[in-house]
Amino acid sequence: MSKSQTVKVGNHEVEISSLDKVLFPDEGVTKGDVIEYYSDIADLALPYLEDRALTFKRYPDGLKGEGFYQKHAPDYAPDWIKRVDFDKREGGSMTQLSAHAEADLVWMANNAGILVIHAPLARTDKPDHPDVMVFDLDPSEDYSDTVRKVALELKGILEERGLKSFVKTTGSRGFHICVPLRRDHDFQEMRDESRRIAKELEEHCPDATTTQHRKNKRGGKIFIDTYRNAYGQTRVAPYSLRARDGAPIACPLDWDELTSSDIHPQQYTIKNIRQRLGQKTDPWADFLKTHNRLKLTG
């Protein structure tokens, strides 16, 4: 096997290397598999990455090696990958990468090893006006079916407010419930509303959930995390691979899939995602067309 080769992806030549390097030893998933994965899902993932200042978590030596975050665009990234300048809250700015084409993801995956993509909730043209609100259900302990039930309860609360929501696995221990928004409100307003919604969920499910930030006050309950809903904060992007045993994926779901207790946050992996994509139409096909108007109830 050759160590390095150049492939043409769309309009760009990308050098890829060490395709046989094993990144997930338990599953035998290689660097070539990771690159192929991001190439295959590019059309599905890119709409959630375009015009966003991306943060990467990278594991060049695989799951057993060291991982680190990268926000700044490396100088050696090809010039055809778009850079976006992101202003920090307290002055100064940072140049980060965004992704607009399959070749971008292929280059990023080759550069990263295991590539985990985190994206902010606002696009660069209106960085203080989020186009999505996220409820991150974080169990204190491992996943249990209670998380699924709580997610459905949250769906109902959102519906009562006229908000259409979408759910995805995180590839870890919970789900993300995502509400696409018209960009009418800034982060402060949106976050305040998300906290009111979280409080309502906590009242509906007082034994199962908590909004306590402090871990030692959570009492083993599911933390309803609204802290993603802030300027410059990120969440694991749809279709991102996770650096965990099993090579799981943060995978968009239909709400119907939460009616069965068979579902699990690590249900979909780099090994079985193709079968799913082959037999199921995009469960988030309406996400980009949905622009909920958030009503502030403060």
Place this chain on the structure above:
DNA sequence: GTCCGAC
């Protein structure tokens, strides 16, 4: 995975 500065 790649860069860069130190040995």
Place this chain on the structure above:
DNA sequence: GTCGGACAACGCAAT
């Protein structure tokens, strides 16, 4: 030439 370190710093809420 080879080796080892860097590769984020953010925003919040509570104290």
Place this chain on the structure above:
DNA sequence: ATTGCG
């Protein structure tokens, strides 16, 4: 201002 948290 510092800390816990993600």
